[in-house]
Amino acid sequence: MPKVRIPTPLRQYTGGSSEVQVSGDTAGETLGNLAEEYPDLRQHLYTSDGRLRSFVNVYKGDEDIRYLDGSETEVSENDELSIIPSIAGGSAGRRCR
């Protein structure tokens, strides 16, 4: 089964594990199975309509799956997927002077 590396902020939902093994033939299927196995992870990985959140980046080895075949990227027994955060934010609303 492929391995999935879990970033620090999500380890509280995988019992503290930094790496878990999850079945799956594609990146999308593997992540879906990860969220099945650790249901508290789901809301942090997916939007309410089931899309991967924009700041959740998934790498197969050193390559972002967006530049491979996206969620259809094939994974095999010895592959490692890494979930890597991007950090974004910013101000909005009233200005204070």
Next chain:
Amino acid sequence: MPLKLGSGDIDHIHEHAKESYPEECAGALIGMDTGEIKIVVDVWPTENTHEGERERRFLIEPLQIKKFEEQAQERDIDLLGFYHSHPDHPAEPSEYDREHAWPYYSYVIASVGKDGVKEMRSWVLKDDRSGYDEEPILG
């Protein structure tokens, strides 16, 4: 959980916020989590790589986050969270911040104006993503 931030690190964040004004600055908070308190031992400034609108948006790319994690691991310390500035806006998380936030990480926000930093506060996303809890910043 309280966040301990020494005066030298506070000064670094203030300087970065002032230098970047009117754009938002961003950086990482590095240190130890004892389970009762997060102790910041270093702040690592980085580039705000958001395309455009940098006076109200910031972005730290995933490869930069990976690098921060690896550098912290080499020193046997952790990535505890991030800081960013809100130019001419309060030190409170916006809806946009909430939509993009990760659990666990501390998000320190510095409200900065032409005359410098007015206020700095720290926030952690609630588990159900519905909002934030404020963390006291200890000197």
